[in-house]
Amino acid sequence: MNALPELLFDKSRPGKTGYSFESDPIPETEQYVDPELQRAGIADFPSLSEVEIVRHYTNLSHLNHSVDSGFYPLGSCTMKYNPKVNETIAAMPSFTNAHPYTPHHLVQGNIGIMRDLEARLCAITGMKAFSLSPAAGAHGELTGMMLIRNCLSHRGNPRRIVLVPDSAHGTNPASAHFAGYNVKEIPSGPDGVLEPHTLREHLDKDVAALMLTNPNTLGIFERHICELATALHENGSMLYMDGANMNALMGIARPGDLGVDVLHLNLHKTFATPHGGGGPGSGPVGVADHLAPFLPPPVIPKQDGSGPRYHIPDTIGRIKNFYGNFLVMVRALAYLMSLGRSGLRNVAEDAVLNANYIRCRLSELLDLPYQSRTLHEVVFSDKGLPVSTLDIAKRLLDYGIHPFTIYFPLIVHGAMMIEPTETESLETLDLFVTAMKEILTEAESDADMVRNAPYNTPLRRLDEVQAARHPVLRWQPREQE
């Protein structure tokens, strides 16, 4: 019995058609293409009727958990509600039908949207300029590290080392590497934040920058950030802030005021654009004045009515086609307009209040390895539990709740990283707490039952070892199997 719909290729029957498009009759033309360059058909490509397509994808959609269907407290991912009106706005034909090479005087609305978004992001972060080009957070990190490298090269020496705390996102070291740096991991202190003395021990003239996530992946505000920035700047180094967790700080504090030289934001986290099951995102990069000359093209000038600038003498160069993920920017601006000035702070306050409420309620049940004050998320360990973090996560699926982020950050054993976001009601938070209590009770009385969860999901635990040992990455016609 299949739990999943048959694959498109197995359902397909020649002669079925799902499209209808009328072309104008065209008089016979000269043959411009050598016949041997053309293809006759596409072997095994599907043919289905429209209604079968609709049912196929509707049935698939029912197998997904999503923010629209339920609680999704995935730490560091900020799975907040994505307002529907933003989808309506992003689908306006004037935005969807605009070609990126349209003459600028005919797309002033679009350019105005990017200008307004940049201005609001500058105001929120205290940075002096933004590039909206990066397609996602990791792309923003790469862009940011390239900006630092070019600026330092301009000053005479790009340097070799980038420092990354042990609680960093996995993308940080990879991004620094692709910007040509060697990565050195440094430990965070006993209360979960980077201590200035630790930084100083590792600071020398080889250090280009520190990549700091703030609030960090434990949900803790890096309270020494101003001192860290000063130490870095005195050494001729820079402070990169991973702004993935900006939801905790929006309207509360501006990284630019705290000494940050460059940061990236995730429009698909803090700014409520949908994650799409893994993208498209958008990872704008904000910079202090000294990095602005190096931004990638196109740069949107602040004056109304002007076109984008492509010729930037000291630029790191283009990093993305055209303007970046424009329709994602449209949604983010719509969100910011809906929030307005005071809504920003309300969002951050409720996000932090919700996370602290969960912390307060679950602290009786779970080990909290760091006692420091936390903001938008909280991280528990698996210490003293009869089952693993993975088991609890899988059992949560049976309760209709998407699990938290598991086994990250690495500095917490069996980490459970919980970020409820501000768009959850008290009733939902209480349901989650109750589910966690019940699961922990189940684990005490019948650990094996929890270890074999989930039971109520479309499929049960999947064999990832088989998938990796014998990769099957595409459908094949049966007779060739």
Place this chain on the structure above:
Amino acid sequence: MNAAALKFTKDHEWVRLEGDVAVMGISEHAQHELGDVVYVELPTVGDSISRGDALANVESVKAVSDVYAPVSGEIVAVNQELEDHPEQINKDAEGNGWIAKIKISDPAELDELMSVEEYRKMIS
């Protein structure tokens, strides 16, 4: 397989001597820590390596570990069987799960390896 004949590194590789050739792999303890091995990236026959170089890669579903050369020399054989059956490492890490054979260039390096007793003490 006589385990007593094996020597170990602190990075959990084992070595068994066949004349002037060292057969090597990862220890039973290392395979247990790693879990189900799904892929092994083998070195190239003919490559020269120095002791401590990463010469292979062993992957589980969620982790990837470097395997370091326990001695310097030339790779004279690799265990092709692992390409299709990486699970050999889980089944028999210190026998059929061998990874490579190295023609030893500096026999003195062998003296710095651990005996099985020393290794057991280290991992206990």
Place this chain on the structure above:
Amino acid sequence: MRFLPLTDADRESMRRCLGIKDTADLFADIPERFRFPTLSEIPEALGENRLLERFRELAASNRHDEYLPFLGAGAYRHFIPEVVAHLSAKGEFLTPYTPYQPEVSQGSLQAIFEYQTMITQLTGMDISNASLYDGGTAAAEALLLMQRKSRRPRILVAESLHPEYREIIQSYIQNLDIQVETVSMDPSTGRVDLEKLKATLNSETGGFIFQSPNFFGVIEESSAIAKLTHSVDAYSAQIVAEAMSLAFLKPPGEHGVDLVAGEAQSFGLPLGFGGPYLGFMATKAEFLRQLPGRIVGETVDVENRRGYVLTLSTREQHIKRERATSNICTNQAWCAVRSAMYMATMGHDGLISIARANHTNTAYFADRVRTLPNIELAFPRNFFNEVVVRVKNRQVDDLLSHLESHRILGGIPLHWFYPEFADCLLINITEMHRKSEIDRLINAMGGML
């Protein structure tokens, strides 16, 4: 605030639970002098009705919809069946995260598995990843992939690769130990100069990246290119910026190229002023362990039922960190699912016939433009849906202004990217153009030349 479900009473009871008086107390770690900025430059909130009004105004201040467009160059106007818009807008596809919990993500995972399959069928390759950001970054990833796999320091890039893609490649490699050299084109055919390619290839060369149809719309000799690169044990990567061409032309895999990457915006994604689009990458099986980005694989659950997971994740940044194949994390998953919906809806016959309509309309334009005085096809043969015309008696910008006065966006002036083609214009014609609209372009051109 409609996005915030907490009531004031809820907040009060939660604060009591936490033992605090004021929510602001939770932010005590933030240096006081920087806490709670006024943000006076940000306007106050708009109600939903005012928000829609504001965006309708912004939309109306765009004027492009009054013009008949012939713009391509990496972004193409194609028909999108309405079912694609409806199905892809489902919150279940739009609002999950990356499918880390496969038990509750089979919808996205199976859809991406089907996407991977269709990409391999179209390209004639063995495997496909689950998407990359866009065509330009896919080209850069292809270059890095060939360099890693070949372990050779030198990669060649065709001059006729999209200029923005070449800029992105340059940015990506500027801090890495890779040399990139450009192989020029034959100015009479618009194709890669194979003699020059042959002379430039050597034992240090890891691969050659070319685009086909190339930036000028010309179909390259992929077979000859693959043979030449293989003669020095180097790889060849074909970039495809107009994915629709895959349904018209012999698949790159049959030409013997090792890797195909590019832009699949044409498969169901709107122009959207340049994004989000869909980078794709498909390769021969030997690249499996070096492929960047997410990959979905088939497996079974504990009850032996067919299912899908993200697999081979040890290549990725969260495990290999600085030694990962790429730093990519979030990609363009929803765009890949949407393009799968598009491909499935068009189906075999639809995709083939739409691709042919693109070419037929373009061939009709070519027939007609050749009858005009003072203008010629710069590269007269082997184009798909894009051609370069050379204007002999007028400045290209003057011709474009003239066309604009006739409410036509007549193409992209090549002097933006290639000073040596200052007298040339790149014109794209798709299935969307009516015969009468092509006639209108021809007549407007004829009126000036």
